[in-house]
Amino acid sequence: MRSKMKTAPRTFDARVDRAIFMRLRAHLVGRGGSVSAENDASHALPSDTKAPASLPCGGRAFREWKRSSPSTLGRLGRVSARTCLVALTLLPCALVTVLTVPARAEGPLLVPDPGLARISRTKVLRWGGDVQGGEPFVHENAKGERVGFEVEIADGIAKRLGAKAEFVQNDWSNLVPSLERDSFDVVLNGFEMTASRAKRVLYTRPYKTYASRLTVRANARLPATREGMAKKRIGSLSGTRSFEIVRESGGEAVPYEGCLEPYIDLEQGRIDGVLLDDLIAARYSVGRKGLVVAGDVEQGNYAVATKRSEPGLRDAVDRALAEMESVGELRKILERAKLWEARDERLLTWTAQDQARALGQPVRETESDGGIDGGAGPPPTISALPQAPEADEARFDASRFLLLVRAALVTLSLSLAGMAIAAPLGLLLACARTYGGKTLAYATTTYVEIMRGTPLLLQLYLLYFGLAPWLKLPAPAAAVLALGMNYAAYEAEAYRAGIQAVPHGHVEAGLALGMTRLRVVRSVVIPQAVRLALPNVTSDFVSLLKDSSLVSVITVVELTKQMSITAVDVRAWGGPGLACAILYLAMSYPLSRLARRFEKKAKVENVEVET
């Protein structure tokens, strides 16, 4: 027993600062929980066991590590996921290379934990989250300050690490890749403990228990079971555990980016139910007419996650959480946020076995459950848990590529339908502006300026959510309509330029033959204007094809959205990103060629007209 205890200090010395370890040892010895200590040693991380007995430690090791560390790659900066996406389509190949590097740079094993080293150097604990997740997690108050129970937890952890907590905003569904590229040190944002994620990150003990809650319309009578959700349209936040549950149960998972929108859509009857964490359901479904809780489908826990290459940081954060739990600080934080529930008591006696169960890992049956003292003493540590092997079963294979192809068809049909509205509406607007007299010209100019002067994203939101109380458009219809109406403004200008380019002599010639003005416009001007505008309209179609990716905000899963879903599934952006780029190019390149051909043809005709 004693000798086993001795192996532990050496390994920790190598990676963690001594003070923390001493406190930990005092902790373990003090409560006499030798079982936990044994667990810690026997479940030691592979990296621990490889560490030689005579490792250099302290400041010198730090400085050496700093010189030799290859993992500073992530210091590239805190680039948002969206920027990442843009870069991805531009330089897919380069990015694939970049993305694969962090996976290989699995922490220098013979030096102190890079995460801890970084934090002790910068005195800052960067924690990643998404304020769009809103209350009660992290959100902004009226003064623009970040508030929420997780802010307090982050502060508590940072304080114990001798650092200052610093929030880093990041798109929720991309928290893991951003963590890996070192946009921040830890993920702390309603990040559920799941077996699949445990292959990608290291989890600390949980700080809050939640339940996946099914909310339905009162008249729906949908049972809160997986069977009940099968073949139903169930809304959830994309990338969450709840979203995964819907997919597992055979329901049609409708992805949302914010907490409020799914409940709006449920109220409007666009979806059959919403499966989201009870913390969210309690806040965002209230006050919506006719919505009732069907029940909870699954219970889970939120924990802090670190990079796989930084087990030392994970251990340190875990110990900080354990202390916050044992001194009652966590409970106070949760109580202040009115979130403390009886089930959270369980967190105070959290054991390594609980951790293993929460992450779907095998539990050693021979050992007794952790809380042997009946939860009386301070909580045991879970620091040296067996870790899941690297993710390898979720690959970007042919079937996933097929999903992308299917999504590309969605993109194509949305774009075609959008253009089928934009082209004729644009022509109508151009004619109204040119021939319709002052009032019509003014009205169409206003329309064109509004549509071109405001973001398509905003128009989508307004059309889908803003008009919902009066006009319940299904998501694909709203998407097509928004794309069509927005692009009509651009087409109107293209056609107007075409109309103006028709030589006045042609109009006079038509009139001189006795045709009415309307007939001349119909038979002489418009056919020519359409031909002249064709190159511009075609290249606008290419833009529309790309802009159609925006409609994912109103739950339509098109190519880009499918790519990000696939990327989260397979935990890599390179392959899906490259495939996505190729599919976009396969659709847009022929169109660009066509546009160029029209342009050449128009030029030839125009030269003939001029001479």
Add this chain to the structure above:
Amino acid sequence: MITIENVTVRDGDTLRLDDVSMTLEKGVFAALVGESGSGKSTLLRVLSGFLPFAKGKVSVAGISLAAGATPEATKVALRRACVLVLQDANLFPHLDVTTNVTLALRHVCGLGAQEAEARAHATLDRLGLAPKRTAMPESLSGGQAQRVALARALVLKPKVLLLDEPTSALDPKRKVEIAAIFREQAEAGTTVIAVTHDEGLSNAAHARYTMAAGKLTDA
């Protein structure tokens, strides 16, 4: 058929037409000659309702025009009776030769597709354009385009035919042929006014008017 009484057209301070009076009977082929800028084309544009005039009275094929703006309906009625052929061919580039010719036949005269096509082909053949029936305007030479423009007007069998330099792009042999066609047209009852610098054409006309500085100087 055409009466012009004391017509004056101003363009700012410039007098484009200065107190012009003229009468033409039905079936007359008149040539209008004079230097460039003397007001010949301006007179044609007044007669076809493209240019309002400041003073005077005009009557063409029974339709009276007064000084000032002309209502759109009057203009349309006027142009059904009195067709102007512009100096530039201005063929519709998106339509083939036959369709260029049938367009007005169908939409102005209300002819059916087949009948319009038959008449168009007859007119094109008469102007030596039989091989070009299905050609696109971009493939025509300047002279061919000018003849298609003439065919577009002739096919409508207007009461009055106003021509602005109708033979400028034609070779000498064609000029003679076309002059003969205008004469034939006049003998069939159409009043023809041709603005021209072409001696041959003006010699073929029944009457010859000379203009200078917006005035009719010699009849």
